[in-house]
Amino acid sequence: MNAGTLSRGIVLFAHGARDGRWAEPFERLADKLRALAGPDTAVSLAFLELMTPDLPAAVAAQVAAGCTSITVVPVFFGQGGHVRRDLPLALDACRAAHPGVQIRHAVPVGEDDAVLDALASYCLRQLGSLG
Amino acid sequence: MNAGTLSRGIVLFAHGARDGRWAEPFERLADKLRALAGPDTAVSLAFLELMTPDLPAAVAAQVAAGCTSITVVPVFFGQGGHVRRDLPLALDACRAAHPGVQIRHAVPVGEDDAVLDALASYCLRQLGSLG
Numbered sequence: 001m002n003a004g005t006l007s008r009g010i011v012l013f014a015h016g017a018r019d020g021r022w023a024e025p026f027e028r029l030a031d032k033l034r035a036l037a038g039p040d041t042a043v044s045l046a047f048l049e050l051m052t053p054d055l056p057a058a059v060a061a062q063v064a065a066g067c068t069s070i071t072v073v074p075v076f077f078g079q080g081g082h083v084r085r086d087l088p089l090a091l092d093a094c095r096a097a098h099p100g101v102q103i104r105h106a107v108p109v110g111e112d113d114a115v116l117d118a119l120a121s122y123c124l125r126q127l128g129s130l131g
Numbered sequence: 132m133n134a135g136t137l138s139r140g141i142v143l144f145a146h147g148a149r150d151g152r153w154a155e156p157f158e159r160l161a162d163k164l165r166a167l168a169g170p171d172t173a174v175s176l177a178f179l180e181l182m183t184p185d186l187p188a189a190v191a192a193q194v195a196a197g198c199t200s201i202t203v204v205p206v207f208f209g210q211g212g213h214v215r216r217d218l219p220l221a222l223d224a225c226r227a228a229h230p231g232v233q234i235r236h237a238v239p240v241g242e243d244d245a246v247l248d249a250l251a252s253y254c255l256r257q258l259g260s261l262g
Contacts, residue, residue, distance in 0.1 A: 008258065010254060010257070010258060012254065014208070014209075017209060017211035017212065018211065018212060019209075019210070019211040019212060019215065021209070021210055021211075022209035022210060022211035023209060024209065024210075025208050025209050025239075025241035025242060025247065026208065026209065026241075028247055029247050029250050029251055029254070032247055032248065032250075032251035033251045033254050033255060036251055036252075036255050037255055037258065041258065071257050071258055073253075073254045073257050075208065075250070077145070077156050077157065077206065078145075078148060078150075078152070078153035078154060078155065078156050078157065079150070079152055079153060079155075080148035080149065080150040080152075080153035081148065081149060081150060084150065106254075106257040108156075109250055109253055109254075110156035110157075111156060112249075112253045114249050114252065114253065115246075115249045115250060115253055116156065116159055116160050116163055117163065117249070118243075118245050118246045118248070118249035118250075119160050119163075119206070119240050119246060119249075120160055120163035120164045120167055121167075121245065122204075122240055122243045122245065122246055123141060123143065123160070123164050123204045123237075123240075124164060124167045124168055126141070126202050126204050126237040127139065127141060127168065127172065127202055
């Protein structure tokens with residue numbers, strides 16, 4: 001991130017896994033989002049467990065880079081304990097650490113109808129395309 | 132499922148969670164896929180853990196309903212141990228139990244570029260739309 005030119009940030013919050021290759025789709029997603037959001041928007045990944053950075057570290061890095069408004073998007077399909085319980089606790093810690101920064105969160109990606117449509121289309125294509 | 136009219140099936144393989152509400156997006160996805168795939172295609176959910184049915188039970192139900200070709204789609208973003216290790220073991224068990232049925236599997240939904248595009252679009256919309 002380029003300190004001084006950033007005003008807003010988006011943090012993609014994902015579960016994390018032991019296998020480093022697990023994060024590859026999230027890195028591709030972050031790259032796509034950087035291209036869409038433009039140079040004044042910081043885009044970071046954060047993980048609940050097993051990978052770094054965690055959410056407080058990712059938010060702190062964006063604040064240090066100049067972001068005054070940060071949006072956290074849970075890259076989870078469903079709303080289980082991680083989204084309903086762990087995420088709010090982490091958000092509370094972030095807001096307490098950065099009282100002058102607006103820190104918002106979205107509903108998980110799996111709630112979005114267009115995302116579900118893309119998933120359904122992918123599934124349908126698999127019926128015809130596998131050997 | 133309506134025995135006798137089904138020839139192929141698709142099983143959406145997801146992680147599972149303790150909170151029953153977690154499965155709601157997967158149920159919506161299955162409904163969308165049923166509408167797209169038509170009445171000759173069985174669409175089922177299966178879970179790795181914490182929810183039922185598991186993959187062998189979901190596959191057995193589709194076989195009992197008449198499916199002779201079954202496609203398993205991992206509804207996971209990343210390829211960690213669940214997709215690289217647990218899923219192949221479950222698929223092996225399914226193939227051993229139903230040697231006359233073609234059981235294929237797709238790469239996880241998170242590998243699909245159109246899915247990632249839909250995720251990136253959702254994330255971008257969150258930058259502008261939250262209060």
